[in-house]
Amino acid sequence: MARVTVLMGSGSDLEIVKPCLQVLEQLEIDFEVFISSAHRTPQRTDKLIASALQAGAQVFICAAGMAAHLAGTVAARTCKPVIGLPIAGSTLNGLDALFSTAQMPAGFPVATVALNGARNAAWLAAQILALQDSAVEKRIQAARQEMAMSIENASQKLEAQFN
DSSP: OOSEEEEESSGGGHHHHHHHHHHHHHTTOOEEEEEOOTTTOHHHHHHHHHHHHHHTOOEEEEEEETTOOHHHHHHTTOSSOEEEEEEOOSTTTTHHHHHHHHOOOTTOOOEEOOTTOHHHHHHHHHHHHHTTOHHHHHHHHHHHHHHHHHHHHHHHHHHHHHO
């Protein structure tokens, strides 16, 4: 069962989304990933959402640029948490995607991460899953310890060189 469903509005979003998939893999969280556009393939998007829900998806991550209606489309069709990943790349440098993702009507929230914030989309999905899964929580804690050790090691090298 894929616990996280990742939807991208376009194949060109994959390079931005890859770090999200890598974090999910690192944390051993099952996921599935699809390309579907809220505007160009609305029927496909509806079918993917329904299929994911039937299969037990617990969190959706939706990556889209420009008008970025994908996350809102998903939020309108499920009560599961939806994380919007706005993609920069338009003539507005992604502000259009950020605003489209963050400015949802009452009752249809989308948790929104930073422009191109793929890693944090995965981390947030993991934290949501950790509410009910202590194994995921432990893997998050272990990864955070590794991050802290990385900073400590880098600082020790710097200190040894300059102090």
